[in-house]
Amino acid sequence: MTNPESGERGERIAKYLARAGVASRRDAERMIESGRVALNGTKVLHPATFVAAGDIILIDGSPVGEPSRTRLWRYHKRAGLLTTHRDPEGRPTIFERMPPELPRVVSVGRLDLNSEGLLLLTNDGALARQLELPTTGWLRRYRVRVHGTVDPARLAALKGGIVVDGVRYGPISAEIDSTKGSNSWLAVGLNEGKNREIRKVMAALGLETTRLIRIAYGPFQLGNLPRGAVAEVNPKVLREQLPKVGR
Structure with a gap:
């Protein structure tokens, strides 16, 4: 475990969890605050904790894999679906309708219940947060x-x-x-x-x-993507549009 005060700075654990597709950075910070995250056998107490190569992270006792290559998908949202992973009222969500082969993804922003059209999905929560910011200029x-x-x-x-x-x-x-x-x-x-x-x-x-x-x-279009369909953005296109994206 890398001490937040030390000079040996790896990657902030909340950002690491977001890149690993566990949750958005904000939700990862909430997991840390609620004591659900452990690093190398020790409960993480501060979101400014850093992760180094070889560290073992557990959430609720289950290991977290290393972040995979950043990927992005276009999704044609239907009206009548919520953009959330869980709804207390039991209303249908987009994530209940995803193809089973899709990894865990988060949405880039949201479309409300009655709105439809293009929604971007990614396995990298840090990227999702970046693309949501007005400063991105998209x-x-x-x-x-x-x-x-x-x-x-x-x-x-x-x-x-x-x-x-x-x-x-x-x-x-x-x-x-x-x-x-x-x-x-x-x-x-x-x-x-x-x-x-x-x-x-x-x-x-x-x-x-x-x-x-x-x-x-931004540069990504709904085009003729059918309602309910998901299509991955070509990695080459992703690198061209987002040259600073992870691996």
Whole structure:
């Protein structure tokens, strides 16, 4: 075990667990706080503990394997599924519908229960956290169907951000694709994506969101991936788009 105060710094244990696909870094820190993690036979007491080559990590008494090569998948989420591993109310989750050959994965961000479209999955929790950060600069693009009268000027004003119920939302690009009666399809793009951001912003404009489909997350596209399908991103493409990704 490497002392957090020593100069022999390996890799922080929470990051190591995230790369190993055990959980997100934040969830790994919670595991440590609850006393579930041991390193070389000693319970880990601090998330700043470092892991060195050859160290043995146990979670609830079960050994954790070494992190494998970082992998990324595109997944076409259906509406009606939660983006979580467990739901206290017993509602269906995306992880219950994954192919059995898929390793343990975490999602890059979330899509809410009624939203659909592209969701990125990875076996590297540290990468998931990195890609969720607004500083990554990746644009998330959506097709959004709304009910109500759309004011193009108010849509255009969203490029300057908007405050809804005391919450500040960053710049949003939104344009009308088509309109039929009181229903319109919008092309929406944003870089951050707070909880239910598009739905809340549209409601503030007097519009009800009746369908929300994510079609792109940065350079990765939904394309013609069928609903419920999972497709791995080619390792060469992953290295090109994320040159600093692990192994």
